[in-house]
Structures are given as structure tokens and as C-alpha cells.
Amino acid sequence: MDAALELIQGERSFSSISLREVAKVGGVVPAAFYRHFSGMEDLGLALVDDSFRTLHTMMREARSAPLPPSNLIANSVATFLKYSQDHRPHFEFIAKERYSGSSAVRLAIRREIRLWVSELAADLAPFPKLKSFNGDDLRMMAGLVVNTVIAATELILDVDTKDVAEVARIHRNAEKQIMLIFLGAAAWKSQSS
Amino acid sequence: MDAALELIQGERSFSSISLREVAKVGGVVPAAFYRHFSGMEDLGLALVDDSFRTLHTMMREARSAPLPPSNLIANSVATFLKYSQDHRPHFEFIAKERYSGSSAVRLAIRREIRLWVSELAADLAPFPKLKSFNGDDLRMMAGLVVNTVIAATELILDVDTKDVAEVARIHRNAEKQIMLIFLGAAAWKSQSS
DNA sequence: GAGTAAAGTCAACAAGTGTTCACTGAAAAA
DNA sequence: TTTTTCAGTGAACACTTGTTGACTTTACTC
Numbered sequence: 434m435d436a437a438l439e440l441i442q443g444e445r446s447f448s449s450i451s452l453r454e455v456a457k458v459g460g461v462v463p464a465a466f467y468r469h470f471s472g473m474e475d476l477g478l479a480l481v482d483d484s485f486r487t488l489h490t491m492m493r494e495a496r497s498a499p500l501p502p503s504n505l506i507a508n509s510v511a512t513f514l515k516y517s518q519d520h521r522p523h524f525e526f527i528a529k530e531r532y533s534g535s536s537a538v539r540l541a542i543r544r545e546i547r548l549w550v551s552e553l554a555a556d557l558a559p560f561p562k563l564k565s566f567n568g569d570d571l572r573m574m575a576g577l578v579v580n581t582v583i584a585a586t587e588l589i590l591d592v593d594t595k596d597v598a599e600v601a602r603i604h605r606n607a608e609k610q611i612m613l614i615f616l617g618a619a620a621w622k623s624q625s626s
Numbered sequence: 627m628d629a630a631l632e633l634i635q636g637e638r639s640f641s642s643i644s645l646r647e648v649a650k651v652g653g654v655v656p657a658a659f660y661r662h663f664s665g666m667e668d669l670g671l672a673l674v675d676d677s678f679r680t681l682h683t684m685m686r687e688a689r690s691a692p693l694p695p696s697n698l699i700a701n702s703v704a705t706f707l708k709y710s711q712d713h714r715p716h717f718e719f720i721a722k723e724r725y726s727g728s729s730a731v732r733l734a735i736r737r738e739i740r741l742w743v744s745e746l747a748a749d750l751a752p753f754p755k756l757k758s759f760n761g762d763d764l765r766m767m768a769g770l771v772v773n774t775v776i777a778a779t780e781l782i783l784d785v786d787t788k789d790v791a792e793v794a795r796i797h798r799n800a801e802k803q804i805m806l807i808f809l810g811a812a813a814w815k816s817q818s819s
Numbered sequence: 820g821a822g823t824a825a826a827g828t829c830a831a832c833a834a835g836t837g838t839t840c841a842c843t844g845a846a847a848a849a
Numbered sequence: 850t851t852t853t854t855c856a857g858t859g860a861a862c863a864c865t866t867g868t869t870g871a872c873t874t875t876a877c878t879c
Contacts, residue, residue, distance in 0.1 A: 465826065591725075
């Protein structure tokens with residue numbers, strides 16, 4: 434699995450790497466690959482699991498060490514983007530395979546993202562300003578936030594790590610976008626609460 | 627180019643199709659491919675151009691036949707999603723290669739999306755409620771809208787065309803998200819106007 | 820320490836890969 | 850009408866691809 438993630442870094446995408454390449458980087462003969470996975474798709478699904486485990490670990494940590502309510506948005510965005518840079522391979526894999534992988538992998542990712550959205554919606558529900566939201570609308574808003582964060586992540590992953598100025602620009606932009614969303618949420622009225 | 631788009635439909639992604647496959651579907655011997663493109667990357671860049679030409683055509687049409695101001699958002703979203711379904715191959719190509727293609731293709735797509743964001747920002751500028759926005763913030767907001775629309779498009783492309791209920795769900799969700807964004811925009815204050 | 824299960828090796832397979840070369844036929848320009 | 854350009858052909862090249870079967874080595878259990 435590490436070998437696959439290593440091959441993904443930079444130019445290549447998972448769908449374009451071969452079983453033999455993975456085996457070679459893993460320091461193993463191609464036939465040995467089959468002792469662990471039934472084929473590349475199987476490996477892909479394992480990587481989806483692994484990557485989202487990383488994400489859920491992050492969210493669990495975030496909940497157990499709550500941020501100060503002041504600048505909560507800015508701090509959350511910063512925490513997330515930092516985390517995605519520290520676990521670059523996993524996030525790069527998700528970003529690349531979200532739309533272009535095999536349908537099995539794609540659907541697995543989509544399912545996990547839906548879960549993530551629900552999780553975030555549940556975290557958001559207690560906020561006073563979001564009292565008037567029904568479940569659907571809460572997920573709608575959470576989906577917007579998740580989309581925004583993912584988009585920013587994907588942009589950052591493509592920037593040279595040394596280019597701190599560009600990273601900061603993307604960072605600030607995402608922060609503003611999420612603030613805009615919360616501003617909109619404060620003015621929102623759900624149809625049926 | 628049509629052959630490549632055809633091969634992309636469904637499971638495969640551009641990075642995983644071969645020059646020989648494209649040639650075969652195009653009804654031509656592999657060597658003939660080189661009379662038109664220097665290699666697959668060259669073809670990819672040509673497809674980026676072609677796909678965004680489609681998009682700009684849509685936006686030009688939209689401007690020349692303006693929608694009624696009432697339900698403007700709902701109508702715009704509907705127009706866009708309809709268009710993306712009618713020109714499915716182009717939009718599917720962009721969705722798939724946005725994050726997983728070669729860096730040349732990826733950068734070309736990103737450049738075009740930035741252009742699109744600027745274009746939308748310019749279209750948005752005259753709105754009374756957006757008076758207080760400076761250029762950067764206008765692009766920030768336009769970026770949010772574009773992201774949301776793209777995300778919805780990508781979701782729809784993965785749904786069976788027959789499944790109208792699911793398409794409608796995605797559609798309604800995107801509509802709400804964009805309304806939320808505009809609600810937030812109405813309450814936004816730029817730092818320096 | 821013997822026996823078993825997991826992980827790895829080697830060799831072979833048919834098929835597919837990008838790219839090149841010298842060549843042919845048709846259309847366009849001179 | 851001759852010449853030049855353009856698009857397409859067929860064959861060959863050296864490789865890489867996924868997958869298999871029969872063996873060997875390593876690690877763990879009784």
C-alpha cells in the first residue's frame with residue numbers, strides 16, 4: 434500500500450499505475466502481490482479505507498480537543514489544511530480517484546464523503562445560529578463546507594510545498610469562503626423545521 | 627478527439643487509455659495518430675481547449691439571452707446542469723482530468739477554471755447586493771459558486787441518466803447551496819472596497 | 820523440534836504498449 | 850499537368866502488461 438501511494442505522488446494517478454510497478458517499488462515479485470490483494474481494484478479499495486481512517490482520526494482528535502469559540506472557523510480550516518499536508522499521500526489519493534477511478538473505488542469514496550458530511554452536520558447542529566435548520570438543510574450546508582475544504586486541499590496538493598505564499602493565499606481564500614457560508618447560514622430559513 | 631472522448635465515457639479515465647486504443651476507435655492505424663498529435667499529452671491539451679470552448683459558448687449564449695431576474699439562481703443552475711448533460715463527454719473529461727491527469731493537462735484545466743471564475747465575477751459585479759465587494763472577494767465568491775456547480779455536475783455525471791429522481795435531488799441541493807452563498811454575500815463586507 | 824500456514828520466488832504465457840521507418844494514395848498548389 | 854503536401858498503411862522493434870503454476874523460504878503453533 435505504501436508503494437502504491439508512493440507511485441501516486443506527483444504526476445501519476447492510481448488508474449495509470451500497474452500491478453508490476455507496485456510490486457517492484459514494494460520490493461517484491463509481481464506474483465507476491467496476489468498474496469495480499471486480488472488485483473489493483475482491491476488494493477484501491479483498501480487505500481480508500483486507509484485514507485478515510487486517517488480523516489476520521491483527525492476529526493476525532495478535533496472533537497476531543499475543542500478549539501476556542503473565537504476564530505473557530507479560521508482555526509478549523511488551518512487545522513484541516515495542516516493535517517492534509519502532513520498526510521499528503523492519503524489525501525492525494527482521494528483527490529485523484531474521486532472522479533477518475535474505477536466505479537467501485539469512486540463509489541466507495543463517495544460513500545465515505547457522504548458519511549463525513551453527516552458527521553460534520555451532526556457537529557454543526559448544536560450551534561445556536563443553526564437552530565432553524567432541518568436535517569436535510571444541515572447536510573446541504575455541511576456538504577458545501579466539505580466541498581470547499583476539499584477543493585482547497587486539492588489546490589494545495591498541487592502547489593510546491595516551498596511556495597508558502599501560494600499556500601497562504603489558498604488558505605485565506607478557503608477561510609473567507611467558509612465564513613461566507615456561515616454568514617449565509619445565519620440568514621437561512623428551512624422550509625419545515 | 628471523438629474517439630478519445632468515447633473511450634473516456636464510464637469507467638476509464640484519460641490517463642489510462644492508450645494511444646493504440648484511440649487510434650483503433652478512430653478507425654485508423656496507430657502511426658496515423660502522429661499526423662495529428664505528438665502524443666497523448668498533446669491530445670489531452672487539445673481536449674481541454676475543446677471542452678472549455680463548449681463552456682464559453684454556453685456562457686455567451688446565457689448572456690445574450692438573459693434570464694428573468696425572478697428565480698434567476700434556480701434558472702441559471704438548471705441551464706448549466708442541462709447543458710452539462712447535453713455535452714456530457716466534454717464535462718466528463720474535465721471532471722476526470724482536473725486532479726488526476728498529467729500536470730500539463732491539470733494546469734491547463736486549472737487555468738481555464740480561473741478564467742471562468744473571473745468571467746463569472748465580472749458578470750456578478752453589477753448586482754446591487756454585491757456593491758460592497760472588492761475584486762478579490764468577488765472572485766472568492768465566484769470561486770465558491772463555480773466549485774459548487776462543478777461538484778454537482780460531477781455527481782450527476784456519475785448517476786444513471788434514467789434515474790431522474792436522483793438527478794433532481796442533486797439539482798435541488800445545488801440550487802439551495804447557491805442560494806445560501808448569495809444569502810451570505812448579501813451580508814458580506816469586504817475589508818477595503 | 821515437527822508441522823503447518825503465510826509470504827515470496829522463478830519462469831512462462833499471450834497480449835498490449837509507444838514509436839520508427841519506408842511506402843502509398845489522394846487532394847491541393849504550382 | 851506536374852509537383853508538393855497531407856493523411857493513412859503495414860511491418861517491425863524492444864518492452865511492459867496481468868496472471869498462472871509449481872516450488873521454496875520464512876514465520877508461527879502445537
